[in-house]
Amino acid sequence: RKVMDLMGFTEDEASDLVGMFSGGWKMRIGLGKVLCKEPNILLLDEPTNHLDLESVEWLEDFLRNQNIPMVIVSHDREFLDQVCTKIVDAEGGICSEYDGNYSRFLQLKKARMDAWQAAYDAQEKKIKEEKQWINKFKVKQPQAVKQRKAKLEKLMNSDDYVKKPPFFGKPFRFRFPDAPRLSPEVAEVKGLSHAYGNDAFKKTLFEDADLFIEKNDRIAVLGPNGSGKSTLLRIVMNREEPDAGSAEIVGQNVVANYFEQNQADALDLDKTVVETIQGASNGQSYNELRALLGQFLFKGDAVEKKVFNLSGGEKARLSLACMMLRPANLLILDEPTNHLDIPAKEMLEEALQHFQGSVVVISHDRYFISRVATTIVAIEDRKLVKYGGDYKFYMDKSKAVKEKVEARYVKGVKRIGAAPVIDLDAIDEGKKKKKNFGGAKTANLVTRKNKG
Numbered sequence: 083r084k085v086m087d088l089m090g091f092t093e094d095e096a097s098d099l100v101g102m103f104s105g106g107w108k109m110r111i112g113l114g115k116v117l118c119k120e121p122n123i124l125l126l127d128e129p130t131n132h133l134d135l136e137s138v139e140w141l142e143d144f145l146r147n148q149n150i151p152m153v154i155v156s157h158d159r160e161f162l163d164q165v166c167t168k169i170v171d172a173e174g175g176i177c178s179e180y181d182g183n184y185s186r187f188l189q190l191k192k193a194r195m196d197a198w199q200a201a202y203d204a205q206e207k208k209i210k211e212e213k214q215w216i217n218k219f220k221v222k223q224p225q226a227v228k229q230r231k232a233k234l235e236k237l238m239n240s241d242d243y244v245k246k247p248p249f250f251g252k253p254f255r256f257r258f259p260d261a262p263r264l265s266p267e268v269a270e271v272k273g274l275s276h277a278y279g280n281d282a283f284k285k286t287l288f289e290d291a292d293l294f295i296e297k298n299d300r301i302a303v304l305g306p307n308g309s310g311k312s313t314l315l316r317i318v319m320n321r322e323e324p325d326a327g328s329a330e331i332v333g334q335n336v337v338a339n340y341f342e343q344n345q346a347d348a349l350d351l352d353k354t355v356v357e358t359i360q361g362a363s364n365g366q367s368y369n370e371l372r373a374l375l376g377q378f379l380f381k382g383d384a385v386e387k388k389v390f391n392l393s394g395g396e397k398a399r400l401s402l403a404c405m406m407l408r409p410a411n412l413l414i415l416d417e418p419t420n421h422l423d424i425p426a427k428e429m430l431e432e433a434l435q436h437f438q439g440s441v442v443v444i445s446h447d448r449y450f451i452s453r454v455a456t457t458i459v460a461i462e463d464r465k466l467v468k469y470g471g472d473y474k475f476y477m478d479k480s481k482a483v484k485e486k487v488e489a490r491y492v493k494g495v496k497r498i499g500a501a502p503v504i505d506l507d508a509i510d511e512g513k514k515k516k517k518n519f520g521g522a523k524t525a526n527l528v529t530r531k532n533k534g
Contacts, residue, residue: 091107132420339405
């Protein structure tokens with residue numbers, strides 16, 4: 083009971099089924115189970131996945147008040163900035179420690195990388211000059227050349243030799259495969275009312291809610307944990323029956339791809355990673371598929387791992403990679419960025435910006451939403467309230483939201499701005515012209531070949 087109080091649960095909720103709680107409250111249940119064992123260290127793997135801002139802030143405050151050491155794996159930079167006092171950066175198989183929070187880590191890492199590059203450039207300049215001297219005097223002063231050559235070789239084989247700093251090349255670019263042309267109307271929510279629970283406890287999610295989704299809409303559905311965001315998508319995709327009203331696809335030629343939070347459960351556990359992606363491919367070459375897998379952190383021998391042996395996060399990343407290969411003109415995405423690192427998120431952002439169809443997405447990653455959504459639909463008082471603008475527009479309409487979001491900005495990280503404007507009709511016209519000249523079926527799907 084003491085742990086229940088600490089986690090914020092009431093006595094009345096003690097006998098409720100876990101399935102009745104949202105992701106944020108399930109996180110508290112999981113944390114409470116751990117604390118009942120009275121641990122002397124906490125190991126947290128992506129603890130903010132599926133959490134709304136209020137739940138994340140509760141978790142941050144809770145962790146800051148604990149007196150035991152903790153190790154956290156997270157791609158939530160704002161969360162790391164609020165909680166951590168030391169950052170371990172794992173890059174290229176090397177771990178580097180930095181004292182301080184995430185903002186301090188960015189400063190220290192930049193200084194370290196700048197100093198590394200400067201030292202390498204100075205060393206290479208000196209080596210180049212030495213090699214030029216050796217070539218110039220190899221006939222006139224063979225003995226001196228021999229000595230300086232030996233000295234140069236000794237330097238290049240010693241621990242004092244500065245290795246070349248890592249270079250990560252151009253960002254990976256992906257394009258969704260072509261799908262049938264979409265009709266002007268795509269989906270409609272009409273007079274939707276829905277609740278869950280039983281006679282003893284019933285929570286109403288929607289009450290006479292309406293929404294219309296059109297061609298090329300980029301909609302982000304916002305709302306706190308437990309407000310019904312995922313339920314709305316399930317009803318639209320005919321995975322759940324509404325209590326009253328309707329929410330359904332109404333357009334002609336609509337081909338939908340639905341990425342659920344538990345999408346990974348549908349994977350064949352007996353297949354390898356590369357067999358799974360090949361089974362989902364739409365004519366892409368082996369090298370193109372390996373390049374895509376590399377972006378989702380499946381590199382080298384990892385592509386030969388059986389799905390059975392993958393972690394939950396790895397399965398989620400593999401499911402998302404497979405979904406991106408299937409032709410569709412409507413994408414329904416429920417928390418697609420969970421378990422993705424920053425480069426993979428950026429790749430997905432750019433691909434969605436150029437996707438020729440409609441997108442409906444749920445995400446608690448506000449920066450991701452600001453990059454892909456041009457319309458915000460907020461669940462407010464059991465209604466679907468449509469804001470005719472991007473996330474920055476939505477923030478400007480709500481002083482409380484704006485102050486809360488801006489207070490969490492990480493120094494040195496891009497801030498939320500206006501969503502990029504992509505002329506999808508112009509891209510469509512360009513594709514028509516290119517088709518007249520022929521070309522590979524998979525042209526422009528993957529633009530950098532890399533075996534991972």
